[in-house]
Amino acid sequence: MDRVLTGSSPQVLRALNARRVLDHAWDVDAFTASDAMAWTGLTRSTVIGVCDHLVRQGWLDEVDDARAVGDYRKGRPARRYALSDRAAVVVGLDAGYDHMTATVADLRGTPLARSTVGIPARTPESIDRLADAEARRAFARRTIEQAIASSGVDPRQVLAITVGVPAPVDDAGRSPGHHWFWELVNPGFGSTLAGLAPIVQIENDANLLAIAEGAVEEGRGRGVHSYVAMVVGEGIGSGLMIDGRLIRGRRGGAGEMRFLDRVEGVGSPDGLALLCRAWAIEAIRSGTLPEGSLLGRLDPDTLRESDVEEAADAGDAAAIAILDRLGDRLAVICLVVGDLLDVDLVIVGGAIADALPAVIRRARATLADSDDPTAPELVASRLGPEAVGTGAIHYALGLVRERALDLAPGARHVA
Amino acid sequence: MDRVLTGSSPQVLRALNARRVLDHAWDVDAFTASDAMAWTGLTRSTVIGVCDHLVRQGWLDEVDDARAVGDYRKGRPARRYALSDRAAVVVGLDAGYDHMTATVADLRGTPLARSTVGIPARTPESIDRLADAEARRAFARRTIEQAIASSGVDPRQVLAITVGVPAPVDDAGRSPGHHWFWELVNPGFGSTLAGLAPIVQIENDANLLAIAEGAVEEGRGRGVHSYVAMVVGEGIGSGLMIDGRLIRGRRGGAGEMRFLDRVEGVGSPDGLALLCRAWAIEAIRSGTLPEGSLLGRLDPDTLRESDVEEAADAGDAAAIAILDRLGDRLAVICLVVGDLLDVDLVIVGGAIADALPAVIRRARATLADSDDPTAPELVASRLGPEAVGTGAIHYALGLVRERALDLAPGARHVA
DNA sequence: CCGAATAGATCTAGAGCCTAGATTTATCCG
DNA sequence: CGGATAAATCTAGGCTCTAGATCTATTCGG
The missing domain is CATH 3.30.420.40 (ATPase, nucleotide binding domain)
Structure with a gap:
């Protein structure tokens, strides 16, 4: 901040090293100069210089819990630094x-x-x-x-x-x-x-779901580097995370699902929540439901997806048939996308993850039974509405x- | 080469600058220190130091055609450097x-x-x-x-x-x-x-076609940053270049086309050259071809794709029908892939580009007529067998x- | 043929950043 | 309280960069 550099200058090296240290700081609670030396291969003098620099800029705080943590036994206790998480x-x-x-x-x-x-x-x-x-x-x-x-x-x-x-x-x-x-x-x-x-960025919601899931996975052990995050509700959108990066396409339209109208056994890009209701209403109005059908008792005008799932849970054959159909549909979508992009994993979020878990279970079973050696695994998002x-x-x-x-x-x- | 560095040291800066200069050198025939100064924002002294360094390493040659090129009018003629293309x-x-x-x-x-x-x-x-x-x-x-x-x-x-x-x-x-x-x-x-x-790398052939097409496009003006290169012959494979980088997927299987067996109007991942022959043979053996049909005169055992194209060129209705069918099939494939990945452009190489240009023409027409606002453009590869x-x-x-x-x-x- | 004008090359300080190694400091342990 | 230990600090020296002065090669106009 205190000096603006024209092109490249001696200070570039310092900036580079600061960047490396700071980037690692993000992944740990706190660290000592010795840690940073291991990360970067730099000398202690240099590392301390870099850390002072970052403290002055406000990125790092010196946290004096050397003894509190009890990480050491002998010798002079090390100064500890931590990302100043409240700084910004x-x-x-x-x-x-x-x-x-x-x-x-x-x-x-x-x-x-x-x-x-x-x-x-x-x-x-x-x-x-x-x-x-x-x-x-x-x-x-x-x-x-x-x-x-x-x-x-x-x-x-x-x-x-x-x-x-x-x-x-x-x-x-x-x-x-x-x-x-x-x-x-x-x-x-x-x-x-x-x-x-200073930074404002607009992004597609399914892409953000993909990023959220990636961040969560990274939290628990190693991150998966190729997966698809689908937001399934009234429509279907997807975020494509392939080889560790988000695929956007020319106009940001990568992951759009209009092509589903050309896939056999799918036929339209409609979301599964929408279809669930539509099929249930169709069944109710068809008049072909048997006498004591739970589904038949629902009011077509106020019916929700979760009502269908409840009916199925209670053993209603027509409701089960609807969920099976939805599950097969989802499985086919996973197979098509999984094949073209060679992904391990499809994560489903949106209304369906909360209201229709049985559909995801059914699709998982179908995928497991498929003879496709590269069928992706399917899981429901656990992030809920804040995803x-x-x-x-x-x-x-x-x-x-x-x-x-x-x-x-x-x-x-x-x- | 003369010294191996442990971690990062003052020499890192020099290496960094050398890298920048060398990378630009790849894109021009020859350059002067002034050019490199503009590229990097470095001082003349520094640039010359870097260039000397690169000459000593064998990456650059000093080419003394300052006056030959006639690029300058006044002043001391500049030393010119060029990538030493025969050095490696x-x-x-x-x-x-x-x-x-x-x-x-x-x-x-x-x-x-x-x-x-x-x-x-x-x-x-x-x-x-x-x-x-x-x-x-x-x-x-x-x-x-x-x-x-x-x-x-x-x-x-x-x-x-x-x-x-x-x-x-x-x-x-x-x-x-x-x-x-x-x-x-x-x-x-x-x-x-x-x-x-020192470097050995194995890569999928369709991916290499994509890279070749990208290199060619970059040669003539600006490069396209999202496109699909398809190798269509006995089978169909594709290389996905999206957002300027190649999509590989978990096991390198991105761009595999097995999913085509689930696409309406396609139904199998077979290559168009294969299908062209199969359909022609079927037509010949069906015995339904009219009297003077050119197609009917071909020998099913030795028939090639180009024979069908020739028959169609000569006006044979059955042959035209086959090419139309192939063209529609190719158009559907382009629409599906184009939609999911939001690409501008599909480039087709392989047997079909050489032997069945009419199929590509037909598919182009279908795409142009489609009401899909994001339908990709389709072109035949011009690289031939060396692609x-x-x-x-x-x-x-x-x-x-x-x-x-x-x-x-x-x-x-x-x- | 000669002397401006021009622009690249070279030279000279000086500063920043890094390393290696010596020295100092803080703490534990017996 | 005096080792032992590990971190912090200090010192000298080298490399690379910049800025600006000086030198050099060439064109161009008279």
């Missing part, structure tokens, strides 16, 4: 169709505050393009500002904001304009939020981590 | 099912020598796993050694060898063992070739370019 924060905004949730989290990803607003529903008929876009941008900004306020951090400490939307998003943060829904849910948040943080927000946080943290040294973390005004 | 070479081996072709190329990718051998055909019945594997490894080594010998370069100048095989290949260069064909065509070349070059070899060369060059400074190029023994 990031914000993740889950900007869904009918609600928005902003989460403020520290540099470790621990949520500090959360704020939610509901949004009036819109249909292609009731939409007012410009007004609704403007309203949505205002909702987003207000939700984020509320979350920041209730977290109690200085707004200047926000280094990055990530917004998750249910639409494909290209490198510049835009969604294709030829679709009313995409245009509605991604009305160009960039300019509205630009003032709130997209969590992914947004982790994505934002990744952005901060990448460019950490360009972003001095706040002016270190201790509260 | 790479080898690409196209290791197909029934033949192998090795190509030796200089650091610019210009072919210097080529050597081909035919390989006895094998079927699941006639195969002798161990003996055939050993024979194939020997063929590969011999073909490469022949090509190097006929190129006249010192074998120690070979910095990298890439082998392209018609099978999925994982990070370690292995193909899944559960398939006789894959096991046959990739019998583990790594250990056999390890002595011939895989060219891709192998470019892949090897990429590897050399990445690790250039770890590989001093030869001992500079001028011929």
Whole structure:
């Protein structure tokens, strides 16, 4: 911060080493100079110089728990450093169709505050393009500002904001304009939020689910490097994490599932929650259900997916048939995507993961029985409704981590 | 080379700058210190130091055509440097099912020598796993050694060898063992070739086609960053270049096309050349062809794809119908892959690009007529039979370019 | 043919960053 | 309280970079 370098200069080396140390600092609770020496191969003098540098910049804190931890027995106790997790924060905004949730989290990803607003529903008929876009941008900004306020951090400490939307998003943060829904849910948040943080990024919600799942997996042992995260509910979207990185495609449309209308045994890109209801209603109205059918007693107008699952649990044959059909459908989708992309694992989130676990069980069984040696494993997301927000946080943290040294973390005004 | 560094040291900076300069040197014919200053933002003194360094290592030559080129008008003429393209070479081996072709190329990718051998055909019945594997490894080594010998370069100048095989290949260069064909065509070349070059890499042939097409496109203007390269002949394989990088998947199986048996209007992963012959034979044997049909006159036992195309060109209705069917099939494949991966462009190589251009024309027309706003463009590869070899060369060059400074190029023994 | 004008090459300090090794400091242990 | 031990600090020296002065090769106009 104190000096801006033209091109490359002697200080570049220092910056490089600082980067290496800081990056490792993210993965541990605290560390000593000896740890950093092992990480980097640098001399103790150098490492200490680098750490001092990072402390001065606000990235590291010197934590004096050398004796408290009890990690050592003999010799002079080592100074210990730790990522200054309260020095800066990031914000993740889950900007869904009918609600928005902003989460403020520290540099470790621990949520500090959360704020939610509901949004009036819109249909292609009731939409007012410009007004609704403007309203949505205002909702987003207000939700984020509320979350920041209730977290109690200085707004200047926000280094990055990530917004998750249910639409494909290209490198510049835009969604294709030829679709009313995409245009509605991604009305160009960039300019509205630009003032709130040095980094603002829009991202597809399924991609964020993929990132969230990856972060969780990494937490428990080794990360999986190729998997697909599917958001299955009213529609189907997917985030493709292949070879350890997210596949976006030309216009951010990678993972779109329209092609399912050409797959045998699928035939449409509809979401399984939608189909579950549609098939149940069809069965009820067909009048072919047997006398005491549980499914038959449901009201077609207020019926929900979970009602069908309950009926099936209670042994209703027609409900079981619907879930079986949905399970087979999901299995076929997994096989197709798994084959083309050679992934290990498909993680399903969205409405279906919560409301229709039996569908996922059924699809798992079908996959296990298949003779395909490369059939992927299928699991339900365990992240629940905060999944997209969590992914947004982790994505934002990744952005901060990448460019950490360009972003001095706040002016270190201790509260 | 003269000193091995422990961890990071002051010399790291020099290495970093050398890397930057050298990397740019690859993209230009020759350059002056002023050019390098613009690239790197370094001082003239520093740049000249770096260039001297690279000349001493053998990567650059000082070319004294300052006045010959006529690039300047006034002032002291600048010293000019150029990548020493003859200082080192790479080898690409196209290791197909029934033949192998090795190509030796200089650091610019210009072919210097080529050597081909035919390989006895094998079927699941006639195969002798161990003996055939050993024979194939020997063929590969011999073909490469022949090509190097006929190129006249010192074998120690070979910095990298890439082998392209018609099978999925994982990070370690292995193909899944559960398939006789894959096991046959990739019998583990790594250990056999390890002595011939410091870098040896096995890669899938469709991936190499993708790299070759990318290198060609980059040559003529800006490179496309998301496209699919398909090798269509007896089977269909594809190389997925998305967001500027090759998608491999867990076991290197990304781009496999077995899932096509689940796509409506396709139904099998068979190659279009195979189907073309099969359908033609079926038509001939069905006895339903009209009296003077050109197609009817062909001998089912010796018929080739190009015969069908010729018949269609001459107006034969049955032949035209076959090509139309093939074209529709190809269009559907493009739509499915294009949708899931959001690619701009599908490039088709293999037997079909040469023998059945009408199929590609027909598929192009179908795609253009489709109401899909994201339908990819379809083009035939123009690289011909050397495509895989060219891709192998470019892949090897990429590897050399990445690790250039770890590989001093030869001992500079001028011929 | 000669002397500006021009632009690249070289030279000279000086500063930053790193290493290696000697010295000092903080702590445990008997 | 005096080793033993491991971390921190200090010192000297080397490498690489920058900035700016000086030198050199060439064109061009008179």
